[in-house]
Each structure stands twice: as C-alpha cells, then as structure tokens.
Amino acid sequence: MPSSNAPAHPPQLPAADVTDDLWRWMGEVALPFWATQGLDPETGLFWERMTADGAPDRAAPRRIRVQARQIYSLAHAAVLGLYPQGTALALGVFDRLLDAAEAPDGAPGFVQALAPDGAVQDATRDAYDHAFLVLAFAWLSKASGAPRVAAALERCLAFVDQGLGAADGSLYESVPRRLPRRQNPQMHWFESVLALMELGHPGAAARAATARRLFDEKLYHRPTRTIGEYFAEDWHPLPDAAARIVEPGHLAEWSWLLRRHDALAGLPPCAEAADLFQAALRWAQPATGLLVDEVDRDGPVLRGTSRIWLQTELVKARLAMAEEGGAAEREAAIAALTTMRDHFLGKPWPAGWIDQLDAAGRPVPGPVPASILYHVFVAVAEAKRIFGMSPV
Structure with a gap:
C-alpha cells in the first residue's frame, strides 16, 4: 500500500498489480486492524469510529448497522480465505450483539443504537439496519455453519416481513414509522436479498424480484435517468426541492446491483444499469474522476465534496462493466481502482482511510468511520473476483 506522499500510479497499471496491492492490504493491514484495535474489549462490540491518530472514539454511540457491516466484512473475508480468523471474531461480536440489541425491551427486532457502555440508546427498529443485519447473518451463517446464526437470520427476516x-413490497422506514421515505433502505434491502439469492436461501429470488419491481415502478426517474433520495408515504415525489436531490454514488451502486441481479436471475443486461452509470458520471470531477456527494437532478451541484464510499460504488460499477465489456471497460475499472487507492486508502495511518475530500481535493478533517470497511472490502473483493491475482 503506498504511503500518503507516494506518487499516484498511472491509470494503465496492470489490473493484477492493483488487485494484488489492494487484496494484500485488505488481508494483512486493514482487516487485522479493524478486527482487533477496532474492537472494544469491554463491551465486545466494534468501535463506531477512530480518531485521526488511530485511537478509538470512546464517546461515540454504537450504531447497529456498523456492527452488522463489520460482522459481514469479517465473515465474507473468511469465506474467501482472505482472513480465516474472521469467522471466530465475527461470531464473538454476533453473540454480544444479540445479547445487547435484539429485543432488549421484549419487542421483536434489533434496536438502532447502543450507548458507549452497551446500554440501549435508541430503541427504534430501523429498516436500513435490518437490511445490513440480514447481509451479515447470511454471510456469517455461510462462514460458520452455526445453527444459532441461521436462526437469527430467520428471526430477522420474519421481523422485516x-x-x-x-x-407494495417495500420496507417502511422504521418502527415507529417516520417520513420521508428514502430509497437508501430499499437499495440495501435489495443488496441483502441478492446475497441471500447468491447463497441459495429459499425464497430469495422472489424477494429480489419484488425489490427490483419497486425500483422499476417507484424509484427510477426515467426522464433524467436518476434515482431520488426522498419520497412521500405513497412513493410520490415530495412537493419541494428535496424531490430533486440525487447522490451520484447511489446511482453507481444501483447500477452495480441491477447488473448483479441480472446475472443471478439469468436476465439480459438491462439498459437502466448503463443509464444510471452514465448519469452518475455527469457529476464526476473533471480532474480526478471522483463523484461529488450531492446534486440536483436538474444539474447543479449541491455538495461538491467527495466521500470515499461514492468512489467504492463507482469502482464496483466500473468492475461490473469490465466483466461484461472489453479492453476499454477494463482500463476504466483499473483507473477507478487506482484513483480510489491513491486518494483515500492507507491514510491517515496504514489501515485507515480519508472519509471525505473537499471540492479542491483536500482531506476534510474528521474521524475515520468504521462503516467504510464494508464499502472498501466489497470493492476489493469484486476486483479480486473479476481480475484475479498475479502468480506469486
């Protein structure tokens, strides 16, 4: 992994070289750090974030979605052979998570957040959180074969249902219900049921088809080939400027998910995946190719900063195109991987990342969120799957 002052690699760097570099960094640097220093020995849960000098932020609450993301990353990495000890570590956090966050008040489902000492801080049952719990439990069940994990997965699915x-087959935002409705929980639910589909869970294909239908009928804005972020109760557009808010990273993420569903379901590649990706590129920074955080679908940039997660989704969309396409798509995916690595990873310390750059490409001061491990891991795992590795 290059140091923070290392020169950028040229876009034409061979795919295997970039993949080798990122794969080894993930397995030898990032995952070991977040699985050990990233774990609070007192509560048995993962830290929410680290400070810029690599110390845990002890005052931060523990969001359940972050616990689920870390469990997922360790379990999937173990299945891939990248970090075999991830299964045992993930099982330990899984057990603690169930003790602390599943039905502590006697009602079904998982609470949204725990206080730093592990007590319940927010008892809301959140759809976004449960989507990630399904993803985590599916992969941990695959990695461990533990009946208690499979049972927790079924309880989680039953609560979602x-x-x-x-x-209409969508998920409400939460219990208790709240507005506006957002595309984001629906997108991650689609991601989770695609994982179930990949792992052979009964009924997963039907769940995925329902989530895909919601995209087709409610979420996709065909005139601009974009997806809005916020909606009214009945999925109609909101009556104000919020209806036009678009996050280009989500366009790329949906592009990847649609291509993945097409492949798993045996469908021909859909036009919407390509259209969403091209729409996302409308708001890429000319000098770097980085996506900006938030825009108005009619054109104006609302937030010209660039968080790392958007770039991981751009990488995944590029990789999906490379899998289907030729040399040009392959070179574009290599360039995106290299750009992500050189702008964000291995900083401000070897196992960390820069969370956000300002409009001029300078790091925005702030903590290093643990939640980003999931984003980077999936991008690196997809690169490994598609490009492989060079011989040792």
Missing part, C-alpha cells in the same frame, strides 16, 4: 413490510 411482519414489522417493516409494506403492502
């Missing part, structure tokens, strides 16, 4: 499921 009974407590969060709407008549």
Whole structure:
C-alpha cells in the first residue's frame, strides 16, 4: 500500500498489480486492524469510529448497522480465505450483539443504537439496519455453519416481513414509522436479498424480484435517468426541492446491483444499469474522476465534496462493466481502482482511510468511520473476483 506522499500510479497499471496491492492490504493491514484495535474489549462490540491518530472514539454511540457491516466484512473475508480468523471474531461480536440489541425491551427486532457502555440508546427498529443485519447473518451463517446464526437470520427476516413490510413490497422506514421515505433502505434491502439469492436461501429470488419491481415502478426517474433520495408515504415525489436531490454514488451502486441481479436471475443486461452509470458520471470531477456527494437532478451541484464510499460504488460499477465489456471497460475499472487507492486508502495511518475530500481535493478533517470497511472490502473483493491475482 503506498504511503500518503507516494506518487499516484498511472491509470494503465496492470489490473493484477492493483488487485494484488489492494487484496494484500485488505488481508494483512486493514482487516487485522479493524478486527482487533477496532474492537472494544469491554463491551465486545466494534468501535463506531477512530480518531485521526488511530485511537478509538470512546464517546461515540454504537450504531447497529456498523456492527452488522463489520460482522459481514469479517465473515465474507473468511469465506474467501482472505482472513480465516474472521469467522471466530465475527461470531464473538454476533453473540454480544444479540445479547445487547435484539429485543432488549421484549419487542421483536434489533434496536438502532447502543450507548458507549452497551446500554440501549435508541430503541427504534430501523429498516436500513435490518437490511445490513440480514447481509451479515447470511454471510456469517455461510462462514460458520452455526445453527444459532441461521436462526437469527430467520428471526430477522420474519421481523422485516411482519414489522417493516409494506403492502407494495417495500420496507417502511422504521418502527415507529417516520417520513420521508428514502430509497437508501430499499437499495440495501435489495443488496441483502441478492446475497441471500447468491447463497441459495429459499425464497430469495422472489424477494429480489419484488425489490427490483419497486425500483422499476417507484424509484427510477426515467426522464433524467436518476434515482431520488426522498419520497412521500405513497412513493410520490415530495412537493419541494428535496424531490430533486440525487447522490451520484447511489446511482453507481444501483447500477452495480441491477447488473448483479441480472446475472443471478439469468436476465439480459438491462439498459437502466448503463443509464444510471452514465448519469452518475455527469457529476464526476473533471480532474480526478471522483463523484461529488450531492446534486440536483436538474444539474447543479449541491455538495461538491467527495466521500470515499461514492468512489467504492463507482469502482464496483466500473468492475461490473469490465466483466461484461472489453479492453476499454477494463482500463476504466483499473483507473477507478487506482484513483480510489491513491486518494483515500492507507491514510491517515496504514489501515485507515480519508472519509471525505473537499471540492479542491483536500482531506476534510474528521474521524475515520468504521462503516467504510464494508464499502472498501466489497470493492476489493469484486476486483479480486473479476481480475484475479498475479502468480506469486
């Protein structure tokens, strides 16, 4: 992994070289750090974030979605052979998570956040969180074969169906319900049921088809080939400027998910995946190719900063195109991987990342969020799957 002052690699760097570098960094540097120093020995849960000097932020609450993301990353890495000890570590946090966050008040489902000492801080049952819990439990079940994990997965699915499921097949935001409705929980639910589909879970294909239908009928804005972020109760646009807010990173993420669903379901590649990706590129920084954080679908940039997670989704979309395409798509994916690595990873310390750059490409001061491990891991795992590695 290059140091923070290392020169950028040229875009034409061979794919295997970039993949080798990122794969080894993930397995030898990032995952070991976040699995050990990233774990609070007192509560048995993962830290929410680290400070710029690599110390835990002890005052930060523990969001359940972050616990789920870390469990998922360790379990999937173990299945891939990248970090075999990840299974045992993930199981330990899984057990603690169930003790602290599943139905502590007697109601089904998982609470949204725990206080630093492990007590319940927010008892809301959140759809976004439960999507990630399904993703985590699916992969941990695959990695461990533990019946208690499979049982927790089924309880989580039952709660989503009974407590969060709407008549149109979408998920309500939460229990208790709140507005506006957002595309983001629906997107991550789609991601989670695609994982179930990949792992052969019964009924997963039907769940994925329902989530895909919601995208087709409610979320996709065909005139601009974009997806809005916020909606009214009935999925109609909001009556103000919030209806036009678009996050280019989510366009790239949906592009990747649609291509993945097409492949898993045996469908021909859909036009919407390509259209969403091209729409995302409308708001890429000319000098770097980085996506900006938030825009108005009619054109104006609302937030010209660039968080790292958007770039991981750009990488994944590029990789999906490379898998289907030729040399040009392959070179574009290599360039995106290299740009992500050189602008964000291995900083401000070897296992960390820069969370956000300002409009001029300078790091925005702030903590290093643990939640980003999931984003980077998936991008690196996809690069490994598609490009492989060079011989040792």
